[in-house]
Each structure stands twice: as C-alpha cells, then as structure tokens.
Amino acid sequence: MDDVSPKNLGRRRFLIQSSIGIPASSIMSRIGAGTAVVAMAEKALAQVLPNATWRSRSQVSTLWAMGLNTQGAIGDGSSTASFSSPVHIGALTKYSAAAVGFTHSLAIRQDGTLWGWGDNSTNQVGLPGSAAYLSPVQVGASTNWSKLAAGNGYSLAIKTDSSLWAWGAATSALGVGDISGRLSPVQVGALTNWNQITAKNHTAAIKADGTLWVWGPNTLGQLGDGTTAAKSSPVQV
Secondary structure: OOOOOOOOOOOEEEEEEEOOOOOHHHHHHHHHHOOOEOOOEEOOOEEEEEEOOOOOOOOOEEEEEEEEOHHHOOOOOOOOOEEEEEEEOOOOOOEEEEEEOOOEEEEEEOOOOEEEEEOOOOOOOOOOOOOOEEEEEEOOOOOOEEEEEEOOOEEEEEEOOOOEEEEEOOOHHHOOOOOOOEEEEEEOOOOOOEEEEEEOOOEEEEEOOOOEEEEEOOOOOOOOOOOOOOEEEEEEO
16 A cells, blocks of 8 residues: 555544554654555545554454544543544444544444444434434444445445445435435435445545546535536436
8 A cells, every 4th residue: 555645634533553553652653754644535624544554454443533522523432622642432443444524423343333423413423312422322223334424414324235325414415305304324315336425515426337426515516517506416427
C-alpha cells in the first residue's frame, strides 16, 4: 500500500489498530511521518484513517479516536470536550470499518454488526429517540453490514449483498424518494449492485458496473447532473 502524507482533514479522526502491539503513543508520530496512512473517507469536518500496519486481515482490530467530542461523537463514554491524542473506544475489538459524520459516528465490527454513537437528534445513529449516545450501541440485529458513510445528520451503509440502506434526517440526501426522515435503516430502492458510497450534505455512490449516481440537495449544482434541482432518488451522472 502506498504511503500518503496526511492532510488537515478536520475535527475528528478514527483509527483502527491491529493487535500487533503498536502503542497508542506512537500513532500520532506515525501520522505526522505519513507512514502508510491512507484516507478511507473524506469529509469537511472529519476523517476516517485506517493504517496498513495497524489493521491486519488476520488480526483483531481495536478502534481509536481523537478530536472534538461534540454530543459524544468520540464514543469513549465521556462528555470531555475534545481529545488531542488517540483514545481507545470501548472494550470491544474486531472493528473492520468506521465513518464519521458532523456530530455522530458509525462503525462495523468484523462480525458484520453495525454500531453508532454521538448525536442522534435526527436519528442519524439509527436508533429511536433523540438522546445522544456517548459510547457505541448496536443498530439493529443484522450481521451483514459491509461499508459505511456518514453525512450531516444522516447515514448510509452497504450490506454484503450490495444493497444500499439509509437513515436519519429529513433530507433528499437519503435517496428514498421523499424528504421524510427515517428512524432506522431502510433500503434505498431494490437494487443490489452498490459498491461505494460517500456522504456530506448530498450523497454520491458508485455501482458495481462503475457508474456514478448522486442524490440530495443541488442548489449549487453539486450533484453534477446538469441541473440545480434536488434529487430524492439516485440519478446517474
């Protein structure tokens, strides 16, 4: 895996560290040196950073975080305002993926279960009610989650069958055909050929055939479909 120099990527970062034994104190120096750091998902306010050395296919992986802890988005169980160095998130291990929104966070364990924490005022964590969660809580009972994206008050995920799911704020960025919020994950259409997904205030995804699809607010033409009209369902670019 190529080395990538780090960027100033925002207010909160997550790291997945394997059980090979690299101490947390060395993580920041490794980031600073740009050692095998690869960006998984880039947001305006947050970034998920796995490391090729820390994460191993055959090793148990632990989750670490740093930065702002707005609404408990770090997930360490505290209301501490921010963390300037990595903190271990929970006692659970075997995390395989993580994503960060503006004030909430998501992760998938290696057993395929989905976990969320932080701000839940628009149900972006995927649980009923509006109270924030200060540490990871399981979302639903499914064990076939594969990929994640977290936007501004909403979330999306792809399952191992390549189906796409969305939940959270009342926004066209969910892609479910209307602008009503969803309390828990609901499928976006009936197709099972989704491969990649990213989210901020609007959403973009790539299907297995390599085609690009977008949806959500479009006042600035950010969807790239030649219009400035919002789209509440995926449209091809």
